[in-house]
Amino acid sequence: MRNITKSLLVATSLATVAFAKPIVTPSGVITASKVGSINLASVSTSSSMWSGSKPTSIVLYPQTTIKLNDKKGNAVNSDAKAKMAQIQAVYSGSTIAFKLTWSDATNNTMAKNASDAYADGFATQIPVNYSDPKKLPYIGMGSDGRPVVVHIAKSIPAYFEPNGNKDVASQLATNMVNAFGEDLKKNRAAIAKLSKQYHKAFISEGFRSLTEIKDGSDKSGMSMTYDAKTKKWTAVIAQSLSASSGAVPVAFAIWDGSKYNRGGVKNLSSWTAVKLQGKSGGEALIAELTSKPKGDAKAGQVQVEAMCVSCHTTSATKVASSPYMAPGLKNIGGYTTSAYLAESIKDPSAVIVPGYNRNAHKNFKWYELDAKTGKRTSTMPPMMTDDKSINDAVAYLKTLKAEVEK
Amino acid sequence: MSKRQLAMVMDLNKCIGCQTCTVACKTQWTNRNGREYMYWNNVETYPGTGYPKNWMDLGGGFDAAGDLKEGVIPNIEADYGVPWDFNYEDVGTYNYTKGDATPAFHADSTPTWGPNWDEDVGKGNFPSDNYFFYLPRICNHCTNPGCLSACPRDAIFKRDQDGVVLVDLDRCQGYRYCIAGCPYKKIYFNSKISKSEKCILCFPRIEQGLPPACAQQCVGRIRFVGFLDDTEGQVYKLVTKYKVALPLRSDYGTQPNVYYVPPTEAPAKFDAEGRIIEGSQRVPMTELELLFGKPVHAAIKTIKSEKEKRAKTGESELMDILIAYHHADMFRLDTNYYQDVAKASGNKNPLAPIDDRYSKGKFTADFSLPFVDEKPHGEGNKTEGNAHA
Numbered sequence: 001m002r003n004i005t006k007s008l009l010v011a012t013s014l015a016t017v018a019f020a021k022p023i024v025t026p027s028g029v030i031t032a033s034k035v036g037s038i039n040l041a042s043v044s045t046s047s048s049m050w051s052g053s054k055p056t057s058i059v060l061y062p063q064t065t066i067k068l069n070d071k072k073g074n075a076v077n078s079d080a081k082a083k084m085a086q087i088q089a090v091y092s093g094s095t096i097a098f099k100l101t102w103s104d105a106t107n108n109t110m111a112k113n114a115s116d117a118y119a120d121g122f123a124t125q126i127p128v129n130y131s132d133p134k135k136l137p138y139i140g141m142g143s144d145g146r147p148v149v150v151h152i153a154k155s156i157p158a159y160f161e162p163n164g165n166k167d168v169a170s171q172l173a174t175n176m177v178n179a180f181g182e183d184l185k186k187n188r189a190a191i192a193k194l195s196k197q198y199h200k201a202f203i204s205e206g207f208r209s210l211t212e213i214k215d216g217s218d219k220s221g222m223s224m225t226y227d228a229k230t231k232k233w234t235a236v237i238a239q240s241l242s243a244s245s246g247a248v249p250v251a252f253a254i255w256d257g258s259k260y261n262r263g264g265v266k267n268l269s270s271w272t273a274v275k276l277q278g279k280s281g282g283e284a285l286i287a288e289l290t291s292k293p294k295g296d297a298k299a300g301q302v303q304v305e306a307m308c309v310s311c312h313t314t315s316a317t318k319v320a321s322s323p324y325m326a327p328g329l330k331n332i333g334g335y336t337t338s339a340y341l342a343e344s345i346k347d348p349s350a351v352i353v354p355g356y357n358r359n360a361h362k363n364f365k366w367y368e369l370d371a372k373t374g375k376r377t378s379t380m381p382p383m384m385t386d387d388k389s390i391n392d393a394v395a396y397l398k399t400l401k402a403e404v405e406k
Numbered sequence: 407m408s409k410r411q412l413a414m415v416m417d418l419n420k421c422i423g424c425q426t427c428t429v430a431c432k433t434q435w436t437n438r439n440g441r442e443y444m445y446w447n448n449v450e451t452y453p454g455t456g457y458p459k460n461w462m463d464l465g466g467g468f469d470a471a472g473d474l475k476e477g478v479i480p481n482i483e484a485d486y487g488v489p490w491d492f493n494y495e496d497v498g499t500y501n502y503t504k505g506d507a508t509p510a511f512h513a514d515s516t517p518t519w520g521p522n523w524d525e526d527v528g529k530g531n532f533p534s535d536n537y538f539f540y541l542p543r544i545c546n547h548c549t550n551p552g553c554l555s556a557c558p559r560d561a562i563f564k565r566d567q568d569g570v571v572l573v574d575l576d577r578c579q580g581y582r583y584c585i586a587g588c589p590y591k592k593i594y595f596n597s598k599i600s601k602s603e604k605c606i607l608c609f610p611r612i613e614q615g616l617p618p619a620c621a622q623q624c625v626g627r628i629r630f631v632g633f634l635d636d637t638e639g640q641v642y643k644l645v646t647k648y649k650v651a652l653p654l655r656s657d658y659g660t661q662p663n664v665y666y667v668p669p670t671e672a673p674a675k676f677d678a679e680g681r682i683i684e685g686s687q688r689v690p691m692t693e694l695e696l697l698f699g700k701p702v703h704a705a706i707k708t709i710k711s712e713k714e715k716r717a718k719t720g721e722s723e724l725m726d727i728l729i730a731y732h733h734a735d736m737f738r739l740d741t742n743y744y745q746d747v748a749k750a751s752g753n754k755n756p757l758a759p760i761d762d763r764y765s766k767g768k769f770t771a772d773f774s775l776p777f778v779d780e781k782p783h784g785e786g787n788k789t790e791g792n793a794h795a
Contacts, residue, residue, distance in 0.1 A: 069556050070586045071465055071476035113443065115482040115595045116582070159600050160439070176438065184495075198600065208560055211577070263558055263581035324473060359555035360474040360587075 029286055030056045030250070030274045032089035038097050040221040043238040050099055055086040060102075060254055060267035061334030061401050065140060065327045066207075066356060073260030079316075080259070081405035082334060083267045085252060089274055096274070097238035098124060100252060103405075104233050107226040108257025110156040118257035121154035121198075122224060122235045125251040128203075133288035134339040136249055136271050140264075141204040143351045144376060150202045150210065151237055153222040154255070158195035197222075201239075206353030207264060247282025248274045249289065251335075270335045293338050293395035295388070300396030307383055314400055324361040326380065334401030341394045346385065348378035407549055411569035412607065412739075414621065415630040415644045415651040416542055417667040417728055423449050423525070423540035427620035427629070431544075434608070434619045440598025442489040443482055446605035447620045448521055452541040453529045453693060457521040458485040458591050466552045467589030467658030474555050477586030479595070486594075487520030530688065535675040537688035541697075542628070544620060545592040545605035546654070546662030547571045553604070556587025561602075567747050567760045568633070569663060570607045578602055589658035613759050615741030622737075627730040632738040634663070639738040640727050641665075648712075648724050650705045652698040667728065668694050668702050670709045 035049045062080035085102040100122055110119045127137045128147045137146035179187045201218035204210040224235035233254075241248065253268040255261035273289040275282065309318045311326040320326060332341070343350050355366045367376040384390050431447035450456045458464075458480040465477030480486055490513040500510040528538025547564075551571050554562040561577035562584060564570070573584075573593070580600040584593050593604040608618035612631075616622065621629035632639035634646070644651040644667065651665035672689040674682045694702045709724070716722035730736055748759030 066558075068558065069466075069474050069476050069583055071478050074476060110597055110600070113482050113488060114597050115443075115486060115585075116479040156600060159598055161599050161601075208558055210559060210579075263579065263583070322473075354560075357555050357557055357560065359550070362472045 028056050028058070028272075029247075029290060030058070030087050030089050030272060031277055032091045032096060032274050033277050035090045035092050038090065038092045038095040038238050040095065040219055040238050040240075043097055043221040043236050044223060045099060045225055045234045045236050047236075049090050049097070050088050053088040053090050053099075055088050055101070057084055058087055058252065058269050058272055059084055059334065059404055060252060060269045061331040062267050063140070063264055063335075064330040065332070066264060067323045067328065068264055069360070070260055070265070073265055076259050077261075077265060080267075080402060082331075082402045083254065083405050085254065085269075087252065087272075091241065091243075091276055094240055094242060095238055096241040096243075096248070096276075097236060098250070098252075100233075100235045100254070102233055102254055103231060104226075104254075104256055104258075105231055106256075106258045107228065108155070110257075118255070118260055118262045119154045119156040119198075120224075120226070120233060120257045120261075121152060121255040122233070122237075123150055123152040123253040124237055124239070125150045125253070126239075126241070127249060130249050130285065133249070133285040135343070136337060136340065138206060138340070138351050138353050139251060139268065139270060139335050139337075140353055141202075141207045141210055143206045143353050145205070146351070147203055147205045149213075149218070149239075150204055151218075151220055151222065151239055152198070152200050152202065153224055153235065153237065154198040155224055155226070155257075156198050158192070158197055160191065160195050206355070208354035208357070243276060243279070245281030245285070246276050246279035247285045248276065249285060250274050268335050271337055288339060289337060291338060293391070293398045295391030295393070295395035297392070297395040297399055300392035300394065303384070303389060303393050304396050311380070322364065324356070324364045326364070326366065327355075329397065329400055331401050333398040338394050338398060341397050342390050345383050345390050345393055347382060348380040349376070352376040352378055408564055408566045408569035410567060411549065411634045411663055412547070412612065413632065413634045413641050413645065413663040413665060414544070414607075414618070415641050415665045415667065417626075417628040417630075417730075418539055418541070418669045419667060419671065419728075420626045420628040421449065421540040421542055422626050423451070424625060425449055425522075426623050426625050427542060430619040430623035431605075435606070440596040441594075441603060443486050444594040444596075444603065445521055446592070446594075447542065447544045449540050449542040450522065451525050451528060451538050452697070453538060454524045454527060456541075457543075459519060460485075461591040462589075462655070464591055465589070466556075466587045466591070467655075467660055468550070468552070468555075469659070472659070474552060474587055475589075477552075477556075477589070479582050479585045480591060484519060487523070488515050488517055490515045490517055533676055533680070534678070535688055537672060539669045539672075539689065541654075541666075542620075543590065543592065543654075544618075544664060545571065545607070546590055546660065546664045547605075547607055548663060549661035550659065552587040552589055552658070552660050553584035553593045553602075556583040557581075558583060565609075565761055567744070568609075568612070570609050570612075571604070572606055572609070572761075573602050573604060575599075575601050575603075589655065589660060590662070612739050613744045615739050615744075617737040617739065627733060627736065630727075630736045633740065636738055636740070640736060641738070643723070643727060648708055649701065650708050650724065652701055652705055654697055656699055666698065667709070668698050668705055670706050 033053045059082050061082045083102060085100050088099040090097050104120055108118060108120045110117050125148050130136055137143050137148045141150060142148035177187050199222040201213045201220055202210045203213055220239040222237045224233055226233050249271040251269050251271050253266045255266045271289055273286045305318060311320050313320045313328045313330060315330060352367050358365060367378050369376055384393060427447050428445060428449055436444045436446055445457060448457045465475055467475055469475050482488060492511060492513055497511055502510060528536055530536035547570055551564060554564060554571060559577050559579060561574045563572060563574060578601040582595050584602050585595060593602050596603050611618060617631045621631050630640045632641035634642060636642055645665050651667050653662040653665055669689055672687050675686040675688055677683050712722045712724040716725040744759050753759055
């Protein structure tokens with residue numbers, strides 16, 4: 001009897017240890033083939049420029065670092081799975097283009113008059129500065145002093161946004177306009193002309209600081225199409241890139257409207273190296289982003305469960321005392337790099353993001369904010385100092401991630 | 407918390423449910439551009455489902471520990487009501503000879519729900535003990551707003567100068583966590599512009615010394631508007647001095663700034679023979695306690711005793727205020743206050759004296775409103791695509 005119990009215990013503990021399973025490489029290296037030219041305005045999924053580019057599979061993990069307050073969304077996504085996307089890349093001079101394909105059972109757009117419907121969408125994220133591959137910006141839209149540029153497309157019908165161009169009169173409903181017949185048609189055409197697709201560029205130093213770039217400095221083109229037969233989205237984006245070396249870190253995100261995805265509720269990839277074909281350099285970045293954790297994950301688990309779990313949720317069973325206490329770690333291995341994890345264990349204040357709206361969970365502030373300088377200091381003390389412990393913990397944390405959706 | 411707080415008091419004893427406030431608000435702000443379904447001001451029958459449907463059960467607000475609670479985002483067809491329109495354009499070309507079962511002139515959708523679907527239904531049995539009263543609702547411009555706390559983009563702000571809670575449409579990306587976070591469901595999603603919008607307490611009016619449209623138009627003179635710290639104001643007297651105006655569902659933890667004088671007088675109940683049951687009250691205190699908390703007992707007591715005092719002595723400041731002899735006295739907006747704030751900050755924009763956040767973001771190019779900067783729009787990249795409300 002005792003033996004059975006013991007073996008059961010062993011089996012249980014093995015089952016919870018994800019490293020026992022083969023580690024799926026979260027992301028290979030995407031190779032961007034060099035093409036003649038890329039036209040930002042007319043970038044399309046069917047362009048011939050994609051023909052020479054080989055797709056690379058990457059995995060996008062559900063964002064579980066913070067818990068938002070949409071009751072239905074939280075219920076649907078409590079056990080969200082990771083998703084696979086195929087990425088192709090091409091570049092020309094200072095322009096890079098990506099083509100993403102991913103499965104989605106439903107085509108979600110926001111119909112007219114929808115108050116609680118959400119659209120499918122996708123995004124790319126590129127750091128403003130990535131010279132030190134060990135100090136890339138935080139994956140959740142950058143961090144203090146480490147800005148990123150994010151491009152987002154959503155599959156919502158063309159919409160009108162206030163724009164300061166004195167066209168307020170066109171906001172009126174047609175039955176309030178003093179126009180009939182042909183004049184009404186003209187009026188509608190004028191309104192339609194003011195409407196645009198949700199294709200936006202943002203600069204950000206951590207989620208919550210995301211700010212739209214509206215000064216015309218961003219040049220990009222995006223489009224996305226849904227194939228009802230294969231139940232797949234294909235999306236393309238072309239954007240400017242000032243790459244000094246041969247590799248660039250890029251991260252991708254996708255939103256599934258049917259699962260109440262929007263904003264922070266999404267699937268995102270880790271930083272993924274994109275090798276610019278025929279351009280030298282970037283080996284350090286590629287090495288860093290494809291490196292396997294050096295530590296002992298089993299030893300790391302013992303440490304993490306002893307030192308971290310009272311504040312950080314790491315799995316369905318290892319739950320923090322409050323979901324708002326500290327960033328959730330259920331998928332941390334999926335979307336962060338080993339270097340980031342090591343840096344944050346050693347020096348928790350090295351990477352700090354604005355985090356929750358500070359008014360939402362006043363008892364859990366995550367960091368002290370210096371009102372004068374705006375400098376943030378993490379409320380987490382440095383937990384481990386010796387490299388062995390840190391490497392072990394990182395090796396374990398890298399195993400924390402959801403299964404890939406079949 | 408803001409430096410000053412503008413507040414509104416609504417006297418429920420005098421609300422006749424005429425919806426003039428609703429119409430004033432609608433024609434001023436919400437009859438266009440994706441806002442058609444929204445009622446920034448609505449008057450609902452209580453007890454009833456309210457607007458949106460069963461809003462009190464949809465979550466949001468804060469728990470005892472101070473954590474923002476999860477909430478549900480209402481559905482437009484089921485919970486708000488679709489703003490239907492008529493087929494004016496088809497009437498001219500319609501074939502009247504084909505004998506269609508659908509009338510030539512018809513609504514473009516068949517609504518199944520809408521605001522005031524259950525107007526005047528109330529609770530109880532007619533004629534023995536049925537009851538209801540009207541509950542006008544606007545955004546509470548809370549001191550601890552659920553919407554603001556829920557926003558993952560910092561797109562909602564509370565003005566320091568008067569506590570008005572506004573959406574920065576430049577930052578809003580239409581995620582709608584604010585709707586889940588607001589326990590009063592008084593912030594709405596505009597699908598046409600893909601952003602959230604809400605009652606703005608008519609800030610362009612108050613900055614010029616005019617009361618909000620809903621308060622100005624109220625035929626029953628139930629609405630008082632003023633700063634909570636203005637001891638000469640009637641709002642202060644009702645809320646702080648006499649404590650007869652109470653916040654709605656303060657248990658949600660958002661510290662709302664719209665205060666209600668609770669229904670004090672209700673007819674007595676009838677017995678089986680239709681005789682008055684002396685001393686009975688149709689509106690149960692449990693209902694009033696749910697809405698306004700325990701202090702509702704003291705508030706009703708004060709009003710009754712002041713009423714008695716007035717009847718005996720002919721004098722009662724509280725009764726004079728509630729009678730609302732002079733409409734103008736009900737609004738103390740202190741026009742110069744806003745102008746002084748603008749002057750102190752060197753702001754020369756007469757239409758936005760205290761806040762220009764609608765047009766500025768951290769990484770947005772510098773931008774001036776057209777009447778300040780006479781340069782034509784679209785000149786170069788500087789102003790292209792910039793947003794302001």
